[in-house]
Amino acid sequence: MMWRLVLFLICFALPVAAAPIRIKDLVDYDGVRGNDLVGYGLVVGLNGTGDSLRNSPFTEEIMANLLERLGVNVTGEMLRPKNVAAVFVTASLPAFARSGSQIDVTISAIGDAKSLLGGTLVMTPLNGADGEIYAVAQGTIIAAGISAEGQAARVVQGVPTSGSIPRGARVEREVEFDFNGLQTLRLALRNPDFTTAARIEATVNQAFGRIATLQDSGTVQLNLRGQSPAHLLANLENLLVEPETRARVVVDQRSGTIVMGEDVRISRVAVAQGNLTLRIEEAPQVVQPNPFSPGESIVVPRTGVRMQQDPGTGLAEVEGSTSLSQVVAGLNALGVAPYDMIDILKSIDAAGALHAEFLVR
Template sequence: MIMLRALTLFLALTLTFHASVGEAGPIRIKDLVEFDGVRGNDLVGYGLVVGLNGTGDGLRNSPFTEEIMSNILERLGVNVAGEQFRARNVAAVIVTGTLPPFSRTGGQIDVTVSAIGDASSLLGGTLIMTPLNAADGQIYAVAQGTIIAGGAVAEGEAAQVVQGVPTAGVIPAGARVEREVEFDFAGLSSIRLALRTPDFTTAARIEQAINSEFGRGIAAMTDAGTVRLDVDGARMRSPAHVLGRVENILVEPERKARVVVDQRSGTIVMGEDVRISRVAVSQGNLTLRIEEAPLVVQPNPFAEGETVVVPRTNAQIEEELGIGLAEVPDGTSLSEVIAGLNALGVAPRDMIDILKSIKAAGALHAEFVVR
């Protein structure tokens, strides 16, 4: 059976509307911006996982595993020069993590462990002491501990079942900070606030809210994504005290009208500010069925001839009765837009096609994002 779906869109006269745009509730500034200089640093290291139940690297296919295992044993005083290993309980891994801002020596951070060889699982493995380097090549943390893998493996002689990803896992608080990032935060005279979603209106509201809170003009918007904060003008003891007061100020952010659709899962997400002009839509389904029923014809007994297959094809076209032409009125809120689309009685995947057509017709006033 071959399924063909026909989507017909009839447009009525588009009307321009002037509905007021809804605003989001007050949000803390700390949830809207990043403070300049207050950032994490990525760490990476190369290590060895031991204690695996026969699910480690095949050393013939992963010679780097044998090399790192020899280096670790030699550092522990075991002479393995010229020896050949055939163990299946070790695996070479890449260890990654993020050093949070203002981390101090002795603090602990989470790390992620991922196999780089042909190991089939890291379940039950233990990561051996692994230095973690930053982009400058310096060691900032050392990781070690038992891995919590996010999958499971079950296998027999003729079949194997894998759920999740057992070749990657995490070690909560598995790395200890050994070096601090040098940053003179207390000596800053000004700090930039970088908006996570640049917007001129939101930046202007942040500027106004901070100046109202301090009673003086210590904040200035420089562009849609940046607000500069004068720390000295705040007349407080330190930049930390200034940010501690600034980050809890409430601001109503402005958002773009946006529709996000995921064609694989049929998910549709609409922002509150999505508006739709008056439009008429008709949606119907056309089904074409083709069935093959060949007929075998044989000659009579003791007669000359041969068996042949006669093709028989049954073709039908069915068209489901739709709801005709349905009108979606001017949308003044998200709930009215949804109600208008649901009035068509279509599935989410068909609704995605309708939204695309409405956007192409210029009746959907929002950014349309397809993933």
């Protein structure tokens, strides 16, 4: 009955007609973007779950450098604590982030630490792609899992070697960008499509005059004509546009999931499907000599081979369809399991009867 559930979800997971969507949910604005940050730091306060410094010498090096900066001389000392771990710290600097604002950070162990639970990240500079420091992170880590072990068993849930610090980094440097001085601005479609881009152009021109120009399937350029970019976008991004997308059939072979787009169509086609099962069984038999007689035990192979051909669906006709519900009804009538349905869709596509982009993941 699983195939009925899958096709039922296909039928109702997608809207009957495309609904108007806000422009802000369809496009990104040229220049309005975040920037990735990365840093290398030290987590302290772990309950014996940190790096073993013999296997992670870089942890000892960063700990020694940190103590030296704090005025503690550890030259020649043998450091063997188990409550510290070396980590990478990553974050995304949002667009228009100002000095003093706070952002979230993610921490990931890079040594052989078993868990970051209960640890505290020591002040860590976060660098951008240009090598400049844009934020500094510090705080108590919220680990993403737990780990417990005894002498003969260990239980791990989630990923205890990774965690996060909400609002754990403070912005120290701003990205220079004169947004208010722009004379033109490009709208970049997240899903490029000529029809959707043309509709955005028409909607913007109808609302603000002829300021929008369609450049390609993924770009609409705005001529600001001296208007404030911020005020223009504040009014423009809430305009409604009905997006257009290509017909697609997306298949996940691992889980047997099939998702069909609204515009999928199938031409009239006949389908026959059957299953061939080949079963091989090994049952070796040990033959021993009689008691007190010369000889040795030998293993005699015993192999059984069976081949079974299931009756399958026979030759079934799938009528040409003009709507998604008719496509689902036609495929549903074949009465096969999801994995068999995936093979049938592949064959229909190869025959040229599936009028949609077929994507397998």
